[in-house]
Amino acid sequence: KQEVTQIPAALSVPEGENLVLNCSFTDSAIYNLQWFRQDPGKGLTSLLLIQSSQREQTSGRLNASLDKSSGRSTLYIAASQPGDSATYLCAVGHSGSARQLTFGSGTQLTVLP
């Protein structure tokens, strides 16, 4: 059974700092990995999707990497802003036709002005 872990559960940084969020998974036979952002009282917004054959994806100030062999992914946020404050969740897509997602519990990020 796939298990997804995100550490730390909460992180507080000053504005302008570069930061890394971590995600680990137990079964390396994955289809893809997605990073999501969740604001309080809202649904999830997809940030980046990395296919199992890829090593990284970039969007603006965000860069996500994937190392299947070690069961790890990182989300790098450059020059953090208070508007980046949210909970960030990673989700692993299972191999197989259904490609279900298993989520981690998220990292709650606070960027202080």
Added chain:
Amino acid sequence: EAGVAQSPRYKIIEKRQSVAFWCNPISGHATLYWYQQILGQGPKLLIQFQNNGVVDDSQLPKDRFSAERLKGVDSTLKIQPAKLEDSAVYLCASSHPPGNTIYFGEGSWLTVV
């Protein structure tokens, strides 16, 4: 493009009562998901539909939860009878095809008292 629509946004019921949530996915998305998110945790997949067929319902408590997707478009999730531990956000999401970027609605918040 319209997003995933869910209703109601909020519902408070007493234990042993019933409740139903409705979801309309993004037009053309064949895959529809219902997730349960308990406060402080990541979303847990309850059921996944491909068109109007069930792909995965292994984590759906079938003694009290049911879901249908008639005509392969919108979907209804029902809980009867509700328990206190069912208090959570129920998130609907869609994608096309499965494994692609997944889009979430804003969720239906259920409180069972």
